[in-house]
Amino acid sequence: MSAEVVLRTVNLGKQYKKRWAVQNVNLEIHRGDVFGFLGPNGAGKSTTIRMILSLITPTDGSVELFRHQLSTEREAALAKVAGIVEKPDFYLYLTAYRNMQIAGAMTLGKKPSRTMIMDNLQLVGLAGRAFDRVKTFSHGMKQRLGIAQALLCEPELIVLDEPTNGLDPQGMKEVRDLIVRLSREHKMTVFLSSHLLNEVEQVATHMAIINKGKLVAQGSVEDLLHSKLHNVKISVLPAKKSLAILKKLKTVKDAALDGDSISALINNADIPKVVRMLAAAQCKIYSITPQRSLEEYFLSVTEEN
Amino acid sequence: MMNLVYYELFKTYAKWRTYIGFIAVAVIIPLIMWGMHLQSGHNFVQHQLSSLQSDFLITGNLFNGWSISQIIMNSLWVHVPFLISLVAGDQLAGEATAGTFRLILIRPVSRTRILVSKYIATLFYTASLLVVIAALSLGLGLIIFGSGDLLAVDRDMLTILPEAHLWSRFLLAYSLAIWSMWVVASLAFLFSSFVENAIGPIIATMTVVVALLIISNLPVESFESIKPYLFTTYQDVWQQAFKEPMDWSHIAKSCSVLGAYSAVFYSMTWYIFKKKDILS
Numbered sequence: 001m002s003a004e005v006v007l008r009t010v011n012l013g014k015q016y017k018k019r020w021a022v023q024n025v026n027l028e029i030h031r032g033d034v035f036g037f038l039g040p041n042g043a044g045k046s047t048t049i050r051m052i053l054s055l056i057t058p059t060d061g062s063v064e065l066f067r068h069q070l071s072t073e074r075e076a077a078l079a080k081v082a083g084i085v086e087k088p089d090f091y092l093y094l095t096a097y098r099n100m101q102i103a104g105a106m107t108l109g110k111k112p113s114r115t116m117i118m119d120n121l122q123l124v125g126l127a128g129r130a131f132d133r134v135k136t137f138s139h140g141m142k143q144r145l146g147i148a149q150a151l152l153c154e155p156e157l158i159v160l161d162e163p164t165n166g167l168d169p170q171g172m173k174e175v176r177d178l179i180v181r182l183s184r185e186h187k188m189t190v191f192l193s194s195h196l197l198n199e200v201e202q203v204a205t206h207m208a209i210i211n212k213g214k215l216v217a218q219g220s221v222e223d224l225l226h227s228k229l230h231n232v233k234i235s236v237l238p239a240k241k242s243l244a245i246l247k248k249l250k251t252v253k254d255a256a257l258d259g260d261s262i263s264a265l266i267n268n269a270d271i272p273k274v275v276r277m278l279a280a281a282q283c284k285i286y287s288i289t290p291q292r293s294l295e296e297y298f299l300s301v302t303e304e305n
Numbered sequence: 306m307m308n309l310v311y312y313e314l315f316k317t318y319a320k321w322r323t324y325i326g327f328i329a330v331a332v333i334i335p336l337i338m339w340g341m342h343l344q345s346g347h348n349f350v351q352h353q354l355s356s357l358q359s360d361f362l363i364t365g366n367l368f369n370g371w372s373i374s375q376i377i378m379n380s381l382w383v384h385v386p387f388l389i390s391l392v393a394g395d396q397l398a399g400e401a402t403a404g405t406f407r408l409i410l411i412r413p414v415s416r417t418r419i420l421v422s423k424y425i426a427t428l429f430y431t432a433s434l435l436v437v438i439a440a441l442s443l444g445l446g447l448i449i450f451g452s453g454d455l456l457a458v459d460r461d462m463l464t465i466l467p468e469a470h471l472w473s474r475f476l477l478a479y480s481l482a483i484w485s486m487w488v489v490a491s492l493a494f495l496f497s498s499f500v501e502n503a504i505g506p507i508i509a510t511m512t513v514v515v516a517l518l519i520i521s522n523l524p525v526e527s528f529e530s531i532k533p534y535l536f537t538t539y540q541d542v543w544q545q546a547f548k549e550p551m552d553w554s555h556i557a558k559s560c561s562v563l564g565a566y567s568a569v570f571y572s573m574t575w576y577i578f579k580k581k582d583i584l585s
Contacts, residue, residue, distance in 0.1 A: 077413075091403070107414075111308065
């Protein structure tokens with residue numbers, strides 16, 4: 001039995017004058033997923049996220065969160081959702097603690113307890129700066145405070161739009177680690193939009209790719225990356241003999257020498273057959289390494305569209 | 306709802322710009338009084354009464370704290386609207402500038418409730434500014450210039466109001482002034498919903514207030530037909546508190562028109578805010 005659908009968009013679209021920024025986007029995110037939402041700059045990621053979080057009214061389609069229609073049951077739909085859109089924003093003239101209080105009061109309907117606020121600040125390593133004004137915080141600290149603020153309402157779905165934008169490598173790693181912790185330890189569903197492919201590759205279990213406002217792929221990262229021909233690197237001796245064998249196989253494309261190895265495009269399912277053929281010809285296989293990365297996949301589907 | 310209003314008030318009063326109005330008032334009112342004290346304000350009264358002194362014997366302290374406070378109330382025409390628009394014009398535009406709409410509008414709270422809490426905070430600020438003006442002008446005025454009857458100057462008559470009735474008259478005058486200034490606050494609040502920078506609403510509000518004030522007060526025949534439809538025509542309602550007898554029907558009509566304007570401005574803001582896409 002598949003997990004509960006926490007977010008579903010049906011034919012979601014937004015039109016500005018005559019141009020569709022997003023069109024017919026159908027997403028389905030299940031409880032526990034870390035869902036990577038990929039797309040080049042200007043593809044419609046932020047517009048989609050803003051429609052999901054009710055910052056933008058869709059021109060077409062609908063958003064359903066935890067089985068509540070966003071358009072008609074906004075408060076119930078957003079009750080278990082938190083998000084950071086593009087960058088976390090704060091009342092810079094207030095302290096981190098006060099900012100947490102305001103966000104908490106708006107979500108919980110009551111003043112959040114001091115313990116609750118301090119625990120969340122502790123989680124992101126900002127407890128020591130709780131009573132400093134946010135205007136004195138670095139970008140990375142603001143990003144972490146944004147996450148602490150989002151977690152205050154104990155959300156079951158957290159929507160993060162480009163969460164590592166503008167962070168240094170250390171900050172990016174901290175945020176990525178935090179996302180993994182939220183998913184594993186706090187059992188949160190994470191919707192993560194990014195144009196950084198390695199970021200999504202490292203943390204996501206499922207993903208969708210949007211290009212020019214339209215969804216071009218959706219599924220588990222594993223399935224998507226293995227659904228087409230893989231670029232594999234085969235370390236085999238003798239290389240030239242092996243290359244001649246591979247070139248004869250219809251299931252192998254673009255086989256070529258690559259230094260002492262061979263690179264070729266092979267469907268995942270055909271790899272055992274290739275190994276058998278080479279072994280039967282007395283070739284010594286040392287390794288077969290898939291070279292296909294998310295970047296490669298991303299470029300292939302966005303270029304196709 | 307109370308929580309939302311509390312935090313809106315907290316945000317409003319935590320901002321530096323909110324205190325510009327209070328600081329301006331705290332500087333200007335003592336300055337006016339100091340100037341009047343040096344110049345001997347009695348000259349002012351003598352100038353007002355010059356045409357009457359040949360026919361009447363006027364005794365007592367007519368230039369007192371009450372009269373100076375009444376003079377200061379004339380700042381309600383332009384100065385106070387400016388100070389109000391500084392804060393009211395920032396209520397929505399300020400959130401857009403800071404990007405904090407992205408923080409508050411994704412919460413499970415309806416936009417209507419958020420808007421209502423902001424509007425209440427705006428009205429509260431407006432009222433608090435006028436209370437400070439009243440307290441400072443009356444308090445300092447009575448300390449420096451003493452008490453006495455109030456010489457109320459109208460267009461076609463002079464009225465001397467006895468000291469015993471002045472607390473209630475000033476209470477009424479400032480209450481009417483707050484009601485009147487809420488229209489200006491609502492207008493700035495409306496303009497604030499259009500844009501993402503507070504400067505625009507401030508300039509737009511002052512442009513409208515000044516332009517309409519000119520039209521309302523210019524004795525030009527072609528403007529007479531539109532004057533009844535301008536809110537500025539009714540903004541002098543507080544002056545009724547210093548007339549004898551007070552024209553209650555005029556007060557009721559003015560308050561109704563001003564209230565209707567506030568309601569219309571708020572409704573327009575609500576409509577715009579509900580439909581607003583947060584793109585920044």
